Amino acid sequence: MTTNINNDALNELDDNQEDGQEELYERMSLVVDRGQEPMRLDKFLVARIEGASRNKVQQSIENGRVLINGKQVQSNHKIKPGEEIVVYSDKEVQGEEIIPQEMPLNIVFEDDDILIINKPVGLVVHPASGNPSGTLINGVAWYLLQQNKNLNTDELPRFGLVHRIDKNTSGLMVLAKTGKAASSLAKQFFDHTIHRQYVALVWGDVAEESGTVNAHIGRHQRFRKIFDAYPDGDYGKEAITHYKVLERMGYVTMVQCELETGRTHQIRVHMKHIGHPLFSDELYGGDRIVKGTVFTKYKQYVDNCFALCPRHALHARTIGFKHPRTGKHVQFESEIPADMTALIEKWRNYVKVKNII
Known part of the structure; x- marks a missing residue:
């Protein structure tokens, strides 16, 4: 099947x-022209949205993915001049x-x-x-x-x-x-009301206890398989990440990251942008020694850490949102997985032995 x-x-x-x-999902917003004659909403949208079919538009309206002045309506709603129409549609x-x-x-x-x-x-x-x-x-x-x-x-x-x-x-x-349910969640993601909290281990001693990275993210200008941060905002899409230090471990720091927006590789790109790539992140420079000593034993130690967690050290720990049916806030948490836990414990022990904090 x-x-x-x-x-x-x-x-x-x-x-x-x-x-x-x-x-x-993405959102399209338009305001009905002043001289627009009354017309069924579904017919109006079919005429205004390229490639839209009457059936697909009606399904979107039925599922709550079309709003008039912030409210759900029926397909036979007669549009009026000045009304704001918001359409949530999938990008696929x-x-x-x-x-x-x-x-x-x-x-x-x-x-x-x-x-x-x-x-x-x-x-x-x-x-x-x-x-x-x-x-x-x-x-x-x-x-x-x-x-x-x-x-x-x-x-x-x-x-x-x-x-x-x-x-x-x-x-x-x-x-x-x-x-x-998809429509409800899509709107919450778009309106940045979904609560998403990640735990990451990053290279370096993060200077501030907390902060916000506000830099657009778009494809790298030369290397098209990765992404880059563009703080001037003239390329890419808006991206905002809030971070907070959870634990300092000498040459690495455990941080909590909250996504206000959701862009491809957002946390990985933003942390690299502020000089703290994720530990073991091969795409963004975290799979080599970024901070530490030049001694051979230290290199061996870091190689052992890479072996413990051979992927970028990032875990989506918390997600919270309004339940699509009840409207009540629900929140879920998961434990940090074994590979990251072992990595964090190894760095904690290193700090104790070397007394570098």
């Missing part, structure tokens, strides 16, 4: 199909086929509307060209089909994915089980 997922906009990164901490276009595939899923919470999954290191979130199986979405498709044999498989994964995290980042993701 197979179904379709729209993902061409998701598969442009590096050869390992790395993803980013990115929301997968027709793409790969999803093959439901049995795999272990660490489901932290589930109800009729959402799934909270603790994603392990090394698991790609979604299929991409030439990589149709073995991803989180393949596993979710299989899991949901086992729950409901009568489920419309053509719709299944489309509603699921509203954000994503890196292949080699561990931690919590929320997936929607219905179109309305």
